[in-house]
Amino acid sequence: MSIEIRSLRNKVAVVGAGMIPFGEHYDKSFEDMLAEAYINCINSVDKGIDPQKEIEAVWYGTVMGPATGATVAEVTGLVGKPITRVENACATGSDAFRNACMAVAAGLYDVVLVISCEKMLDRPGGLIEAIGRAVPHYPWVYAITMPSAFALYATRHMHEFGTKIEHFAMIAVKNHKHGALNPYSHIRREIKVEDVLKSPIVSWPLHLLDCCPITDGAAAVIVCRADLAKKYTDAPVYVQGSGLATNPFLIHLRKSYVTMEPTVEAARQAYKMAKIEPKDIDFAEVHDCFTPTELISYEDLGFCKKGEGGKFIEEGIPYLGGKLPVNPSGGLKSHGHPIGATGTAQIVEIFWQLRNEAGKRQVEGAEIGLQHNIGGAGPQVSCVHILSNKLF
Amino acid sequence: MSIEIRSLRNKVAVVGAGMIPFGEHYDKSFEDMLAEAYINCINSVDKGIDPQKEIEAVWYGTVMGPATGATVAEVTGLVGKPITRVENACATGSDAFRNACMAVAAGLYDVVLVISCEKMLDRPGGLIEAIGRAVPHYPWVYAITMPSAFALYATRHMHEFGTKIEHFAMIAVKNHKHGALNPYSHIRREIKVEDVLKSPIVSWPLHLLDCCPITDGAAAVIVCRADLAKKYTDAPVYVQGSGLATNPFLIHLRKSYVTMEPTVEAARQAYKMAKIEPKDIDFAEVHDCFTPTELISYEDLGFCKKGEGGKFIEEGIPYLGGKLPVNPSGGLKSHGHPIGATGTAQIVEIFWQLRNEAGKRQVEGAEIGLQHNIGGAGPQVSCVHILSNKLF
Structure with missing residues (x-):
């Protein structure tokens, strides 16, 4: 043995x-x-x-x-x-x-x-049953739903770091811009910051256009x-890192509302396994169920410092053509979020990108991609994978 | 590598x-x-x-x-x-x-x-939702439920091999007898064949006492x-074999109603991995959601020949003290069937048995135990593990 x-x-x-x-x-x-x-x-x-x-x-x-x-x-x-x-x-x-x-x-x-x-x-009926099992049940009586659970993180981030509603809107704009290039996207149209801000409030500060669709x-x-x-192929894609981590179920037991702890921990596991650092990542598919989730994940995945997510999007870094494209597929926001299938689809997108098969949304010269997918309100769990087109 | x-x-x-x-x-x-x-x-x-x-x-x-x-x-x-x-x-x-x-x-x-x-x-509500996802949906409109799906196997087995309703009842009697000795059992009372036969019909030939409880x-x-x-311990229990196999979802696409194909295949995988044969098994925890499931599984797990499940129980082989005790815990029938927890509980029972910690229901000299657990109507999947108290 x-x-x-x-x-x-x-x-x-x-x-x-x-x-x-x-x-x-x-x-x-x-x-x-x-x-x-x-x-x-x-x-x-x-x-x-x-x-x-x-x-x-x-x-x-x-x-x-x-x-x-x-x-x-x-x-x-x-x-x-x-x-x-x-x-x-x-x-x-x-x-x-x-x-x-x-x-x-x-x-x-x-x-x-x-x-x-x-x-x-x-x-x-099934959707309500499924979401019922993924939203903390005690706080649910106080009307905590998926959008409102994530909105708690958004407001705290705004309070602590001066993050603006416009920053969240910019993420929606970016992901729609990318998704419009993706023939597999659910919502293939570009939007503007003012479209997001004019759309109805779902749970403040989240507007309708800050939320991913039902796909x-x-x-x-x-x-x-x-x-x-x-x-099977001359161009395989290798799995170099994998991480999975949990939060407490009840959101009032969590340590922070500006950090999604399971993402920090899952990323730590994945980077350690792959023996690389955030700076080595060429592009990422990041869980953007609501735009603040993506913004906070820039920080939790180590792409920028805590509190600088707003600046990160403002400077255009996560755009296609930027220094570190995030969600070239369009993300959950534009590509769509068929809940149980989303993570696998992110792996598919990374496979295509690393093989230079992503068409108009191709990240040039991509060699290492990161996949990030969370589950449950807040989130409860986070999963991170790192893939490459070469053996390390 | x-x-x-x-x-x-x-x-x-x-x-x-x-x-x-x-x-x-x-x-x-x-x-x-x-x-x-x-x-x-x-x-x-x-x-x-x-x-x-x-x-x-x-x-x-x-x-x-x-x-x-x-x-x-x-x-x-x-x-x-x-x-x-x-x-x-x-x-x-x-x-x-x-x-x-x-x-x-x-x-x-x-x-x-x-x-x-x-x-x-x-x-x-949850139970109905969950069962809805585990029962073939097209046939469901013809009122196929869990008991009626398994009853189809029972009647076909009776037709082909002369298996009697009393054989099914004997399995209930055995498992209650075992379960009465188990302080962890849901239903700790002995029953007789006539109790089973007098209990209400759920889906012919299944009487109420042929069905496991809701636990x-x-x-x-x-x-x-x-x-x-x-x-951690001087008496570890080793995992020697594992198998998992599937059926088609739709019951009319299945090859047989007297054999549960996924059990045959999962058992094949597990025996092969463990490098042993059915005759080497000292006792088993077998999925008895309904008594015919256990009877047919005697055959599918290789404990006896196809068609001889009735004879197997009639001769007392699967009783405690018999040649090959099955469900010393009382099985799903008496110990209970909390659906997602059942398989893990079977492993716990085998752990106890292989460490000689099973009290009044101890299988004497048990060295190798088999665990068998199915899922979905008919079944759709079957999982088999083989465990031992010695390295092989």
Whole structure:
């Protein structure tokens, strides 16, 4: 028995990735979306793959979809194979990916599939049930909802650091600008700061255009042993770091409302595993369920100092063409947020960017990408991955 | 980079285990149950453990409980640590354990916690939502429910092999007899075959007493690297095999109604990994949501030939004192079935049995135990683990 280094670094690769255009898919069933993402993923493998023969296990992410992997088995034809379902609220798609990577790193499987899908529309009962399980229940009686929980962080950040409502609006503007370039985006139109400020208040200081939409979507990736990756493609993407961390459930037990502690801790784990620092990141897909989440995450991910998130966006750093593009996909704000599928879709976007396949939204010369995905109100959990297009 | 054998065998150990007495806990919150199982688990570590310092990550299983690991973080004080939530319907507790074992086998963590909890009562809306996600939705319009889905297997087995309603009843009798000896059981009373046959029909041929109860419960285990296990106890229990497999979601797409295909496949994977055969198993905890499930599983797990499940129970083989005791705990039928917690509780029972700590229900000389846990109607998934009290 020899147990190895405590790291995924250089051990696991992504060799295929696909998603469906995000949007309001009243015309598609959960199964339709799953199938389309799966087929796109399989077809993306440069040198081809025989799924029945080569895919050994599946990690499946959904919040409100069918409870077990049986639907995935049926839709993909991978009947009989081990299918684990992971659900960690809005971080579901990332945590499914993380567990798949660990199984490959353990040497249990050579090639596995990660597939995530969420049908948000056409099922309001399920959405309320799911959000009920992701919002602290005691404070809920005081009308804490998703927007109001995040608004608490926004107002405290404004109070402590002089962050302005306009800073949040700028993030919406940026993500719509990027998303307008992305054929997979739910909302492909540019907006202006004044559009955000004129839109209705959802929970002050959050305007409607500070909030991500309710989106249907699905995404899938193929994960394999790094040493086998070249069998499938000459341009694999490597998983170099992974972190996951938690907050207390009850928001009044949290240490800070200007720092999202699980993001700081998940990022610390991921940077340590990858043996790199924030300055080494070329671009990032960051969880922007509400614009202040992205602003605070600039700081918590180490892209700038605490309190300087406003300045960071004001100076244009996270724009495409800027020093550190954030959400070239358009983020949750424009690309969309089909909760259980979001994390996996972020991995797909990073795969495309690192292979120079992102079209008009391509980050030039991108070699290292960071993925950040949170779950639960406030957040309750945060998951960070670091991927590269070269072995480190 | 060196990636190892495709097996957990001899690499992963269980060094602590605890649960709460299963039952109708109207007086306890989800958090209360979680805390009690956690404390019992921590206190069970013979040589002690400092959870804050030594537990590095958590796998959390629940179907209807809080969506993320934040509640677990808060209740246990393990705030900040990575907590993955796994949900695979009634196989949730086993699949959480499986993923925890893989992370340890990957060398990412030395010591992790698996904790599962389900509050079934006091929340009928949630239960209906959860079952809705675990029952095939198209056939559901024809009134396929959990009991009727399993009844289809029962009637077909009766038709093909002459299995009698009395055989199913005998399984209920056995499990109540065992469960009456278990202080952790929900329903601690013996019943007779005629009690089963006189109880109301739920879905023919299933009587009320063929069906497991609706139970609240929680359970937890500590998993660590096998080579570190002796730091925590002189009597570790080793994980030797793990298997997980799927069926199609739609029951009319299944190949057989007398074989539960995912159980056959999951068992094949687990036996292969452990390098043992069914004849090597000393006792088993088997998923008996309805009595025909246990009967058919005798066959599917290789304890007897296909069609001979009736004879197997008739001859007394699966009784305590018999050649291959099945469900010494009382099984889901008597011990109870808090859906997301059941699989983890089965692991706890096996831990106790393999350490000769099971009191009046002890299987004498038990060295190798098998755990079997299914999820979804029919089933959709099946998970099997093999554990031993010696390195193989």
